[in-house]
Amino acid sequence: MPRVVHYAEQALLGALLLEPARLADTGTLIATHFDNHSHASLFTAIRTLPPPDPDLHAKDPTWLNQVLDNARPDAPGLDAPYLHALIQFCPQPRHAPAYARMIRADHARRTLRLHAERLTQTATDSTGPDPATAVLTRADAFGRVLDDLAGQFAPHPGSLPRTLPTADVVRQAGEEDLDEERLLLATAIARPEETQRMRWLAPxxxxxxLHAALWQSVTALVHRGDMVDVVTVLGETQHRGLLTTSLTPRDLMDLISMPTGSPEYWGERILQRALLARARTVAERITAYTDDFANTPHQLITGSRRALADLTAVRTRWHHATSPGPTARAARAGATAPPRAGPPRTTAPATRISR
Structure with missing residues (x-):
């Protein structure tokens, strides 16, 4: 079933074919704003040809034939009966400005949806050399589109979208992801002086x-200035109620007792995955807004900006992680963060305890 914009396009074209001088009332409307390709070709032809004399146009179809001939190479399906049908369909030629606004509003909705889809694709593709930079570059482009659209549509009361926000993207943790989180916890305990600098990593x-709660336990000890090792972390987790019959002290010690590399290295990898997941959530939320035709362009712009602000919060932490201060940069330059040797562990190794 044709959408409302289809009828708005028909009404506008009918008005312009009947009274070509109404073209001046269409404002900033251009052919690419049309959803229907044939309608866009007709609009291009109307804009390209000089307007006819109004009195002559009322009696002579020559200009209509010229419009059809000009549009047909790009839209071969057009014919003279369809042009006459457009003229008959137009309720009021003097309402052309309203029809043009409807067309531009729908084009804004489609534009936002397109950029949301591109953000989803970029956030899903983690095979590139720098997925985080690619996602943030795409988000910046999205922000510029919103700024441009904001100047085209007037604000109004009730600026938030009526659509309920979608839930966060469910993150499917692979074994490699879990293994890197275990390595972070182990190295954070082994090198608490680096952990002190990692305030950019959040639970x-x-x-x-479980890993989020363990990270909170480790950082609590570090920020209090307490002694940090496997046993003290074990005590902190007990105070937080993490130890249960399904998670024994031995299980926990096995989980965090094999440090490899640098905690900042593993932390950046974890934060990058969180950044990509947040970008997918933001993109899906904006897509849901654009799929709800009850939302006005102003509501779509406002909702999209708020959604992108959620990504900005993670982006700020990513900037702190990858652009540390001079002291932290010098410390990291003198340290190495070797990758894991061999495939990710599926089970935590046993803890070696001297007797």
Whole structure:
């Protein structure tokens, strides 16, 4: 079934074919704003040809034939009966400005949806050399589109979208992801002086609640200035109620007892995954807004900006992680963060304890 914009395009073209002088009332409307290709070709032809004399046009179809001949190479399906049908369909030629606004509004909705789809694709493709930069570049382009559209549509009361926000993207944690989080926890305990600098990593960046809670336990000890090792972390987790019959002290010690590399290295990898996941959530939320035709362009722009602000919060932490201060940069330059040797662990190794 044709959408409302289809009828707006028909009405506008009918008005312009009947009274070509109404073209001046269409404002900034251009052919690419049309959803229907044939309609866009007709609009291009109307704009290209000189307007006819109004009195002559009322009696002579010559100009209509010229419009048809000009549009047909790009839209071969057009014919004279369709042009006459457009003229008959137009309710009021003097309402051409309203029809043009409807067309531009729908084009804005389609534009936002297109950029949301591109953001989803970029965030999903983690095979590139720098996925985080690619996502942030795409988000910046999205922001510029919103700025441009904001100047084209007037604000109004009730600026937030009526659509309920979608839930966050469910992050599917692979074994490699879980292994890197375990390595972070182990290295954070082994090198608490580096962990002190990692305030940019948040519990919500982890894929499992257990790892998030363990990270909170480790950082709590570090920020309090307490002694940090496997046993003291074990005590902190007990105070937080993490130890249960399904998670024994031995299980926990096995989980965090094999440090490899640098905690900042593993932390950046975890934060990058969180950044990509947040970008997917933002893109899906904006897509849901654009799929709801009850939302006005102003509501779509406002909702999209708020959604992108959620990504900005993670982006700020990513900037702190990848652009540390002089002291932290010098410390990292003197340290190495070797990758894991061999495939990711599927089970945590046993802890070696001297007796």
């Amino acid at each position: 919500q960046d982890f894929t499992t609640p």
